[in-house]
Amino acid sequence: MNKPDIRTLDPSRRASIKRKRSDAVADLIRSHIFQAGLKPDDRLPQEPELIEMFGCSRSTIREALKSLEVQGLVQNTTGPGGGARVAPVSINRIVGLLSNYFYFQSVSAAQIYQIRRLIEPELASSVVGHLTALHFEALEQAIAVQEHHPGGDADWEHHRHAEIDFHDILIDACPNPLLGLVCRFVNEAIRHLIGRSGVQEFAASFTCENVDFHKRLMSAFRSGNAARARRVMLDHVLSAEAIVVPAADRGIDQPVFREPLRLD
């Protein structure tokens, strides 16, 4: 058969290793979305049209659309007016895909806190002035969850998750999407650590301490004091690190920035 093969039509592709047709089609559609500047909810051609456009079968098109769907770029719906539509790539999807990564690349508490101490204070500072009433409500509720069974042993994991939830809510209010994304990643890494940890010794006092820090953070947020929010968060993270990270793993040379300096 003498059908033109997409893989050989594009010179840039031909040089590289043989790719699957479905992947080539997926990339072409992906490029088209960006180059045409399509926005979320814009419609893509329907399956029969795509089959016509790319000269390949339905299953190939479907695999390509599946690929784009997993990437979070498109969403497929049935029914009249349905088909493939452009979707906004959500931060949640990226984080979800990331979680696979941690299964093969385990990260230690020490490694997590090496970054956490740097970015969480920045997060705390940056959300000041951006927290809505809804945010405050959610934050209060996260604190309430932590306070509920302060002594219960079985609730340890529950408390730790509520602790991370508190920080995730801050991310929601963060005006810098990249900072938010990075913080989400670190939180996701912590969640994995909680899941597989045998480090459940530090229960009661740790939770109380965290709640206290969170309340002090709330106070700083309410008063609109970014500098104080930064300081309190730094203390919070360092305090947690001192408990969570085994002393042996705590790098002596790891620096802590206590006070910010200004650009000249």
Next chain:
Amino acid sequence: MNKPDIRTLDPSRRASIKRKRSDAVADLIRSHIFQAGLKPDDRLPQEPELIEMFGCSRSTIREALKSLEVQGLVQNTTGPGGGARVAPVSINRIVGLLSNYFYFQSVSAAQIYQIRRLIEPELASSVVGHLTALHFEALEQAIAVQEHHPGGDADWEHHRHAEIDFHDILIDACPNPLLGLVCRFVNEAIRHLIGRSGVQEFAASFTCENVDFHKRLMSAFRSGNAARARRVMLDHVLSAEAIVVPAADRGIDQPVFREPLRLD
């Protein structure tokens, strides 16, 4: 027909919105990989067996495998001994998926540098003692690329990419995978910024300055001085920020940490 539907068998799924079979199968396989502790290169059952196991058709299984392939969890090969194999989720794949995100969520230079000034100095410090001869060679070459046409106007984008390449090489030597991942993200964001920027005014002197900083970094790396590497990198990032970020966007309250403090 009275076939058991995977979507209704799992109580946790039944409650939520209707999912596609292929997604349900993909999740089951994914969970199996993790729960069985499968390692990269371990084989998954072949398509006919999977069809048997899940009681669904070939196309459903193939979509599920496609999904896992896009996620980077498995790799499919043809031929004897082929089939689906577990693959390590690579940092490159995650970054690739992330790049979609930036098309809908644009990030400004100011936002990038808010994070960059925090983590790049940490990166520079952490790679000290972990750079191999190969790393040094690659770093030298990246510098050479930047030096090649210091005045050429058309090379501006080329130089900027070489500048980012230099930092990516450091990431390769970073012993903290999470820090590496975060730095890759920031670099990816910068690459996007370069791609769509109309900010090409600052060309010649900027490149020279960067090369100078890179050479000073190399010196610190060679002498094994982590503290100096940190300081030089901070100066490098701040210098770049002062040029790249419009003064109006430069938040007055953004802090700069010039000297590290120690844990008590």
Next chain:
DNA sequence: TGAATCTATTTATGATGATAAAATGAATAA
């Protein structure tokens, strides 16, 4: 009129069978 329900249509989704292409290893020819 207004809301709820039915029905038809559109579209993706799932199933089946056949063919093509890639990878492996064995057999063969130089």
Next chain:
DNA sequence: TTATTCATTTTATCATCATAAATAGATTCA
């Protein structure tokens, strides 16, 4: 020995049909 060819295994792609889901519009009931 070395390279080549060939058969085999397994996915990749194709083609077609049947099913399920979602919407729009008509219809019915209050």
